[in-house]
Amino acid sequence: MMNPPETPPVIFIMTDGVRPDAIATANTPALDQLKQRGAYTMQAQSVVPSITLPCHMSIFNSVPPSRHGILENHYHPLARPVTGLVEHLHRKELRSGMYYNWDFLRDVCRPGYLHTSFYVNTAYNINGDEIIVDHACEAIAANMADFHFVYLGTADTVGHAMGWMSDMYLLQVEMLDSLIGRVLEAAPTQSHILVHSDHGGHERDHGTEMPEDMTIPWFLVGPSVRQNYEVQQPVSLLDTAPTIAALFGLPSHRDWEGQPVTEAFINQGDEQAG
Numbered sequence: 001m002m003n004p005p006e007t008p009p010v011i012f013i014m015t016d017g018v019r020p021d022a023i024a025t026a027n028t029p030a031l032d033q034l035k036q037r038g039a040y041t042m043q044a045q046s047v048v049p050s051i052t053l054p055c056h057m058s059i060f061n062s063v064p065p066s067r068h069g070i071l072e073n074h075y076h077p078l079a080r081p082v083t084g085l086v087e088h089l090h091r092k093e094l095r096s097g098m099y100y101n102w103d104f105l106r107d108v109c110r111p112g113y114l115h116t117s118f119y120v121n122t123a124y125n126i127n128g129d130e131i132i133v134d135h136a137c138e139a140i141a142a143n144m145a146d147f148h149f150v151y152l153g154t155a156d157t158v159g160h161a162m163g164w165m166s167d168m169y170l171l172q173v174e175m176l177d178s179l180i181g182r183v184l185e186a187a188p189t190q191s192h193i194l195v196h197s198d199h200g201g202h203e204r205d206h207g208t209e210m211p212e213d214m215t216i217p218w219f220l221v222g223p224s225v226r227q228n229y230e231v232q233q234p235v236s237l238l239d240t241a242p243t244i245a246a247l248f249g250l251p252s253h254r255d256w257e258g259q260p261v262t263e264a265f266i267n268q269g270d271e272q273a274g
């Protein structure tokens with residue numbers, strides 16, 4: 001199977017449980033740089049229930065939990081399966097890689113479609129995202145995939161243990177930011193990089209429809225993306241798969257209910273003018 005020779009990668013970094021106001025409060029030079037270099041919104045929306053596995057099923061399948069039916073952190077096969085992002089890319093001969101430290105995410109795509117993956121059970125260790133980023137950087141440098149999913153789970157862990165917006169949580173967000181900086185350095189120049197959370201949190205939990213749980217930060221950078229631009233259109237988790245497909249020049253799958261975040265893209269006219 002030939003890979004298109006000049007497909008720059010799309011790298012999707014998931015910051016589990018990171019609230020937008022945490023980024024505003026903590027010292028986050030890498031994420032601040034993404035704002036300057038790209039399009040962003042601090043008002044993107046999670047799904048109901050704002051729980052990690054339901055959120056990820058919505059991210060990878062572009063349908064709400066009421067459609068995929070995963071309503072808690074427990075997977076069961078879908079009664080009516082959806083063609084997800086990884087399967088969709090695979091049909092176009094685009095290779096997906098996944099680097100993660102929370103095992104339940106193994107079900108965001110069906111067996112037989114990933115090109116590479118790395119899992120280690122470290123989401124509950126304070127330094128447990130470092131090994132994920134080590135591996136992701138190696139895989140990116142070695143061109144092991146066209147689409148790289150980098151899952152960082154420790155900010156959520158610290159939120160549950162110490163409270164969202166606690167000093168320890170903010171410190172963990174700063175640590176995450178430095179790891180994101182490493183991925184940015186490892187990424188080839190023409191890469192597109194998407195960074196967003198699955199949900200926020202309040203006190204020591206999340207899962208409700210409260211704005212603290214539902215509102216998430218969202219950043220996109222790359223050659224097709226506007227710079228220093230705040231996206232005004234509503235952005236939801238359902239839009240991730242269509243947006244990533246669009247970055248590869250592909251239409252959405254007909255099963256998907258989200259839309260590509262086209263407002264973030266440089267249109268033809270802008271490009272010629274720019």
Ligand SMILES: [Zn+2]
Pocket residue numbers: 016017051052053156198199
């Ligand atoms: Zn989560």
